[in-house]
Amino acid sequence: xxxxxxxxxxxxxxxxxxxxxxxxxxxxxxxxxxxxxxxxxxxxxxxxxxxxxxxxxxxxxxxxxxxxxxxxxxxxxxxxxxxxxxxxxxxxxxxxxxxxxxxxxxxxxxxxxxxxxxxxxxxxxxxxxxxxxxxxxxxxxxxxxxxxxxxxxxxxxxxxxxxxxxxxxxxxxxxxxxxxxxxxxxxxx
Amino acid sequence: xxxxxxxxxxxxxxxxxxxxxxxxxxxxxxxxxxxxxxxxxxxxxxxxxxxxxxxxxxxxxxxxxxxxxxxxxxxxxxxxxxxxxxxxxxxxxxx
Numbered sequence: 566x567x568x569x570x571x572x573x574x575x576x577x578x579x580x581x582x583x584x585x586x587x588x589x590x591x592x593x594x595x596x597x598x599x600x601x602x603x604x605x606x607x608x609x610x611x612x613x614x615x616x617x618x619x620x621x622x623x624x625x626x627x628x629x630x631x632x633x634x635x636x637x638x639x640x641x642x643x644x645x646x647x648x649x650x651x652x653x654x655x656x657x658x659x660x661x662x663x664x665x666x667x668x669x670x671x672x673x674x675x676x677x678x679x680x681x682x683x684x685x686x687x688x689x690x691x692x693x694x695x696x697x698x699x700x701x702x703x704x705x706x707x708x709x710x711x712x713x714x715x716x717x718x719x720x721x722x723x724x725x726x727x728x729x730x731x732x733x734x735x736x737x738x739x740x741x742x743x744x745x746x747x748x749x750x751x752x753x754x
Numbered sequence: 755x756x757x758x759x760x761x762x763x764x765x766x767x768x769x770x771x772x773x774x775x776x777x778x779x780x781x782x783x784x785x786x787x788x789x790x791x792x793x794x795x796x797x798x799x800x801x802x803x804x805x806x807x808x809x810x811x812x813x814x815x816x817x818x819x820x821x822x823x824x825x826x827x828x829x830x831x832x833x834x835x836x837x838x839x840x841x842x843x844x845x846x847x848x849x
Binding site for chain 1: 755757758761762765766769773785787788789791792794795798799802806820824827828831834835838839840841843
């Protein structure tokens with residue numbers, strides 16, 4: 566059982582950073598929903614508040630890790646230019662997709678949308694996390710603000726979802742792979 | 755909030771500009787392997803961060819009209835989102 570380094574890095578970008586970021590965004594939405602519908606300050610201990618802050622910071626870091634690893638590591642592999650004379654496009658995912666009218670849409674719609682909309686997610690969730698940490702004790706006073714922020718959080722979650730979904734589907738049709746091979750299991754043992 | 759909306763709006767505008775003009779695309783290529791996306795994302799993040807710093811500096815001790823601010827932020831976000839959607843982008847660029 567083997568994978569290449571590019572497979573592994575792409576998986577870390579999408580499933581570790583991106584996947585956990587999506588899950589964390591959903592958790593933040595649940596926290597926001599609780600604070601929006603509560604009738605008074607949430608009965609959370611100081612330790613609990615501290616853990617919430619850690620959760621929000623980790624969520625933000627995951628989001629930025631996802632977009633930065635995507636744009637500066639995986640995306641260059643994806644869009645690599647085919648050297649002259651090379652006929653096998655397997656190592657050039659963008660060119661592979663564009664070579665066939667049936668798959669070109671994965672790039673012209675999927676990647677062209679994903680590469681930009683993904684950046685909105687960590688920007689918006691950083692704002693959301695900051696508001697939640699700054700106003701965690703002032704539920705009554707800032708209830709409207711919190712509702713507004715929840716809408717931004719939903720948009721961020723959807724943006725990340727679009728990026729993640731298209732990323733997974735594009736990788737199915739034109740995997741980013743190559744580089745040194747990592748052997749996970751030898752001879753079926 | 756307003757800064758985040760502005761950052762998203764900047765992202766959309768720069769994405770369209772980069773796709774529509776080779777000169778702009780070249781200008782936005784901060785890191786060649788990533789292409790214009792490197793400049794689009796970097797400038798959008800700068801717009802967001804500068805907006806955040808300025809907003810914090812000027813509004814820290816003031817009460818702002820949250821409804822107005824959030825409306826402007828939503829509009830900026832919505833336009834930014836629309837501009838990143840390839841079919842709409844192609845429509846704008848006449849492709």
